[in-house]
Amino acid sequence: MNVLFGSPALHALVLGVGIVSALLGVTSYFIWFERKFAGRMQSRIGPKHVGPYGLLQPIADAFKLLIKADITPDTADRALFNLAPLLAVCVALLSLAVLPLASGLVIADLDVGVLFFLAAGALTVVPTWMAGWGSNNKYALLGGMRAIAQSVAYGVPLVLAALVPVILSGSMKLSDIVAAQAGGHWFALWPPGPGLGAGVLFVLASLAEGNRIPFDIPEAESELVSGISTEYTGMKFGMFYLGEYVHSLVVAALFVTLFLGGYDGPGPDVLALQLLWFVLKVSLVSVLLLWVRWSYVRLRSDQLMTLCWKYLLPSGLLLVAASAVWVWWTEQGGSR
Amino acid sequence: MSVIAPLLDALRTTIRNLGRKPITAMHPFEPRTRAPRYRQSFALLHEANGDEACIGCKKCEKICPSEVIVVGTAAKRESPATGKKRGWADDFTLDLQACIVCELCVQVCPVDAIVMVRVPNAPGFEREDLFLTMKRLYENEALPHAPAIGSSMIASHNPAPASQAQAAAPAQEPGT
Numbered sequence: 001m002n003v004l005f006g007s008p009a010l011h012a013l014v015l016g017v018g019i020v021s022a023l024l025g026v027t028s029y030f031i032w033f034e035r036k037f038a039g040r041m042q043s044r045i046g047p048k049h050v051g052p053y054g055l056l057q058p059i060a061d062a063f064k065l066l067i068k069a070d071i072t073p074d075t076a077d078r079a080l081f082n083l084a085p086l087l088a089v090c091v092a093l094l095s096l097a098v099l100p101l102a103s104g105l106v107i108a109d110l111d112v113g114v115l116f117f118l119a120a121g122a123l124t125v126v127p128t129w130m131a132g133w134g135s136n137n138k139y140a141l142l143g144g145m146r147a148i149a150q151s152v153a154y155g156v157p158l159v160l161a162a163l164v165p166v167i168l169s170g171s172m173k174l175s176d177i178v179a180a181q182a183g184g185h186w187f188a189l190w191p192p193g194p195g196l197g198a199g200v201l202f203v204l205a206s207l208a209e210g211n212r213i214p215f216d217i218p219e220a221e222s223e224l225v226s227g228i229s230t231e232y233t234g235m236k237f238g239m240f241y242l243g244e245y246v247h248s249l250v251v252a253a254l255f256v257t258l259f260l261g262g263y264d265g266p267g268p269d270v271l272a273l274q275l276l277w278f279v280l281k282v283s284l285v286s287v288l289l290l291w292v293r294w295s296y297v298r299l300r301s302d303q304l305m306t307l308c309w310k311y312l313l314p315s316g317l318l319l320v321a322a323s324a325v326w327v328w329w330t331e332q333g334g335s336r
Numbered sequence: 337m338s339v340i341a342p343l344l345d346a347l348r349t350t351i352r353n354l355g356r357k358p359i360t361a362m363h364p365f366e367p368r369t370r371a372p373r374y375r376q377s378f379a380l381l382h383e384a385n386g387d388e389a390c391i392g393c394k395k396c397e398k399i400c401p402s403e404v405i406v407v408g409t410a411a412k413r414e415s416p417a418t419g420k421k422r423g424w425a426d427d428f429t430l431d432l433q434a435c436i437v438c439e440l441c442v443q444v445c446p447v448d449a450i451v452m453v454r455v456p457n458a459p460g461f462e463r464e465d466l467f468l469t470m471k472r473l474y475e476n477e478a479l480p481h482a483p484a485i486g487s488s489m490i491a492s493h494n495p496a497p498a499s500q501a502q503a504a505a506p507a508q509e510p511g512t
């Protein structure tokens with residue numbers, strides 16, 4: 001493992017603090033952007049009054065959340081209730097550890113990087129269920145149970161989708177996966193078929209894991225008040241919100257890493273340029289995800305399960321088989 | 337497939353909207369035209385002879401579905417204008433926070449003392465902004481009124497023949 005600052009521990013600390021704080025800043029402005037973007041899609045203006053173009057809105061929101069009453073219901077399980085929002089953010093941030101932002105710029109380039117972020121992704125259900133159970137509220141409980149059903153179901157296609165780049169590159173290390181796509185051989189484009197299919201599958205499954213619209217049935221405002229976050233106020237609610245947005249940014253980054261060549265792009269291999277490519281691609285994918293999010297209505301629970309078990313799971317298996325055949329064929333002397 | 341086409345259609349609609357101008361009306365910072373029956377806040381009226389019209393009968397307090405009106409009834413005493421004994425209200429509060437703008441309070445008032453006005457008291461920045469005290473209600477008297485008044489409403493609900501109903505309705509006109 002190559003290390004930028006002295007020991008691996010120091011390297012992880014410096015990069016970790018840097019990346020996490022940068023991401024939290026980016027997230028708050030990502031929320032501002034989403035509000036503007038969604039506003040325009042619905043013929044509204046979006047944030048407007050705080051600062052020019054509402055640019056100071058995230059700061060105002062943070063202050064508002066901080067000064068709100070912090071209520072813990074009498075019947076709630078205090079420990080679970082208070083721990084859940086914290087964990088929600090931490091778990092969402094976990095996947096960052098293995099994400100290569102540029103060559104060498106990664107907190108911990110694990111040999112089992114793919115396995116790590118899949119495990120971290122599967123953990124998101126734990127704080128969700130803690131909140132659902134700990135709130136001692138029927139809506140929160142129903143939301144939590146829905147979240148578990150959804151997460152268990154969509155974890156399977158997520159794993160299958162992430163397996164495709166692993167098979168194609170022959171490694172579970174994210175930096176190796178990026179290296180295998182160097183020079184424009186992005187998995188979303190080449191081999192035609194399995195890569196792109198797996199990419200779409202990956203996005204759908206991770207949106208569902210992160211409870212984002214159109215898969216936000218654990219929150220389902222129209223049925224469950226606010227689902228798992230019903231009893232949360234102030235900053236604790238804000239942390240769930242933050243966790244959700246961090247998760248969606250991390251999903252975009254993982255998608256870029258696995259299927260769009262990560263930091264690969266035209267130009268010399270300098271750190272700044274690689275970082276620029278990475279940020280550009282992640283922004284593009286995030287905007288695409290926002291577009292999808294603000295175009296669709298929420299799926300019903302049964303539709304959600306149908307989509308997963310009847311369509312996504314079989315197509316995931318097919319894609320994995322197809323990519324295995326592709327690898328076998330190229331090794332037999334086929335062209336790349 | 338029948339699913340794909342609507343999915344793409346939704347994406348097309350939203351992306352097309354992105355290029356359009358927002359239709360947001362910047363109310364309350366810019367004035368906007370209101371519908372003829374638009375009404376928002378309340379006023380208490382004076383009679384033509386200068387007396388406060390409200391007789392403190394509490395009908396509005398009782399009918400209000402949100403129970404936001406509180407009337408303090410005073411003892412009967414002579415009117416300084418006519419010299420006749422009549423009822424008075426010495427306190428009247430209306431909390432706009434929970435008012436559902438059903439106008440029932442206006443409809444039951446037997447003396448046309450309470451009317452709705454066309455100038456909003458909401459939105460406000462504090463809860464007190466939405467709390468109409470008796471003083472504020474009488475201050476609102478100068479604002480433009482909504483067309484409905486109690487006596488005309490009571491008359492229109494009266495099962496008696498139209499000719500008698502007309503005669504039974506109080507002849508009072510609401511103040512300006």
Ligand code: SF4
Nearest residue numbers: 400435436438439441
């Ligand atoms: S309009 Fe309806 S809700 Fe509002 S004060 Fe009158 S009776 Fe009550």
Ligand code: SF4
Nearest residue numbers: 390391393394396445
């Ligand atoms: S406003 Fe009308 S209904 Fe209400 S107490 Fe006064 S007289 Fe009675």
